Amino acid sequence: MRAAVRTYGKLVASGFRQESHYRLAAFAGLVANVTFGFLKAAILFAAVRASGGHLQGYDVGSMSAYVWLSQGMLGMVNLYGSHELGERIRTGDIAVDFARPVDIQGAYLARFMGGRTFTLIPRGLPSVAVGALTVGMAMPATVTPYALGVVSVLLGTAVSFACVYAIHVLGFWLVETRGLQLLYMVVSGFFAGLFVPLPLFPAWLYDAAYATPFPSVMMTPINVLSGQLTGLAAWHAVVVQVVWLAGILLVGRLLTNAGLRKLEVQGG
């Protein structure tokens, strides 16, 4: 047990270190996040003002919190995933991963969590700071939303990983998963509440979004952190995240095992 914790701890640290070497990439990500943030803020603030200062539970302050938390979380949850696993399945390098004495899904998850957590330093926190300093954000004044929010952000990141992993593992059957990845990027971003917060959706679309795991990736952590969800509702949302995470990790695992039986790699 202790050995396992140490192994995964080292994988998390290695993911963190690996990501920390791409400084220019991190800065570039920040520039993109902040630019999109200002555009999102402009149109969404205009929408709040056009409806008399209150729009589906948002005023300008809480809309600002939504905009800048969502921009800050983009690097962390990384909806677009990394293409590494899909590439390794396509090229057959995945066979090397299967030969290692650690669980594939666990190892990739650990490195993902490490790498993503690093992005908070150069991308996440500065994005939020830009928002807080330029337009101001309405944030809760008690400790609980932040503590539960951190848990929720970590869960959201893990759910994002679990989904992307499951998509990539389909490569055992499809070989080329790029079309599927594009489809995933579009649908996940939309239903995660990336460009428009979900409470603004018409009822039928709102229900459709919550039938998918994507709100758990981004909208839930934002709602918990910003105090849109409090008390029992916040705890309930976090439990929903846990359930999605467990379910999708399990699907990914079953697909991996089935794929392993099908995998054929040439050469030695």
Next chain:
Amino acid sequence: MAEAAGALLAPYKAVLASRIRAQRSYRASFALDLGSSLLVGLVELAEVWILFHNVTVLGGMTFPSIALVFGLADMAFALADLAFGHCDRLPTYVRAGTLDVFYLRPQPLLAQLVASDISLRRLARCLVGAAALGYGLVAADVQWSPATIALLVVTFLSGCAIFSALFICAAGLQFFLINGAEMTNAFVYGGRYAATQPARVWPGAIKVVFGMVFPVAFAGYLPVLRVVDLPSPHPFPEWAGWAAPLAAVWAWLFAIACWRWGVRHYQGAGG
């Protein structure tokens, strides 16, 4: 003259034709690509529609007028993406050594880069823009006249030129930003997002960035103000609606400068 031009273009025609054949030969994959692209367009339109589901007037515009803006800008972006979109994947070409191969051939570097790929799937996305434009023309309070038609055509062509210039610009800058490609996403994809918004809602700094430096406001919003006869927001004069060609010229000058600067900087990846 025509014969000489034909001989000059023949290699590009051959290359592009082979790319088109290649994409169509994997039918299932191509169909999925088309479907995904169509969905990209639909989701982008939905994001605009959802806002208007909540409020009737946003940035001085109703949904039919913003559909005109979205249609013009998104169609132009999709076409530019079809022809030039792969240019902003330049770091991949540098890493793989493809770019060094281009240097060995007797054709201009940029022309080869442009001809190296063509993403037919973007046509599907064009359909969404065209549908939005069609809806806007019927539903919005359009002041029809020959001048209106001329304005729409000129704007669409200029819009294609503006977005193509952004892709070239991104390619040029990526000679410097090998790992920082995301920085150019800020004005390429940020530009697309900005172009579909009513620019009246932008704060001053954004008006400078997307109304002047990367002039995407000219690809849809400013001309549509003339089509539906609404006042231009400060600091844009009324005639700015007709100035899309000027914006396109500026964008191309900027793009060519970036590209030349990048090419001068490039020293080869070795190997």
